Amino acid sequence: MRKTKAISLIVLGGLVTYFAINHFTPQVTLDKKVLDVPVSESVSVVGYRNNVGGATIPFRYHFYVRANESPLTTPFLISGTPDVDITARDSHSLMIKMAGEIYQFTNVVWVKDKQALEPIHIQIDAQSKAE
Numbered sequence: 838m839r840k841t842k843a844i845s846l847i848v849l850g851g852l853v854t855y856f857a858i859n860h861f862t863p864q865v866t867l868d869k870k871v872l873d874v875p876v877s878e879s880v881s882v883v884g885y886r887n888n889v890g891g892a893t894i895p896f897r898y899h900f901y902v903r904a905n906e907s908p909l910t911t912p913f914l915i916s917g918t919p920d921v922d923i924t925a926r927d928s929h930s931l932m933i934k935m936a937g938e939i940y941q942f943t944n945v946v947w948v949k950d951k952q953a954l955e956p957i958h959i960q961i962d963a964q965s966k967a968e
Contacts, residue, residue: 865889867909871898871919877928879950880904880957884919897940902931902957904948913959915941918966926960933961 865887872884884900898919899912914921918937926932939961946957 865899867899872900872921872923874923874925876902876925876931876957880928880948880955882923882931883909884921885909886919887915902946902948902959904950904955907949912941913943913946914939914961929956930958931960933959933963935961936964937966939963 866889867885868888869886870883871886872882874882876882880902882900882902884898887897887899889897895917896919898916900914900916900921901909901912903909914933916935916937916939918935920937921933921935924932924934942961944959944961946959947954948957949955
């Protein structure tokens with residue numbers, strides 16, 4: 838009897854975990870490229886619109902630093918606007934100016950360039966959007 842109860846609890850726990858992982862993780866549906874700015878010969882900044890909610894949720898925009906058309910990893914910036922002005926200060930440094938909401942931001946990004954990890958430092962000048 839105890840063995841059956843233990844197996845039942847393990848199966849129930851597995852089902853609850855599976856349900857939670859599949860239904861509570863944020864969805865990402867990148868459907869439109871909104872930005873492509875070269876930083877150096879091999880590194881660029883790309884931005885995509887995340888259209889996860891259709892007409893029910895406002896768009897969010899994910900911005901990535903990538904080297905040599907490598908796959909997208911984690912966005913360094915998630916914002917409510919696609920209107921960002923990106924200026925390459927040098928091959929390892931960016932300046933971003935924008936007005937609008939920022940949902941996520943990190944200022945140091947590592948990219949694999951020529952078999953070595955290279956840091957890209959990002960400085961941001963953000964203002965709230967005038968309404």
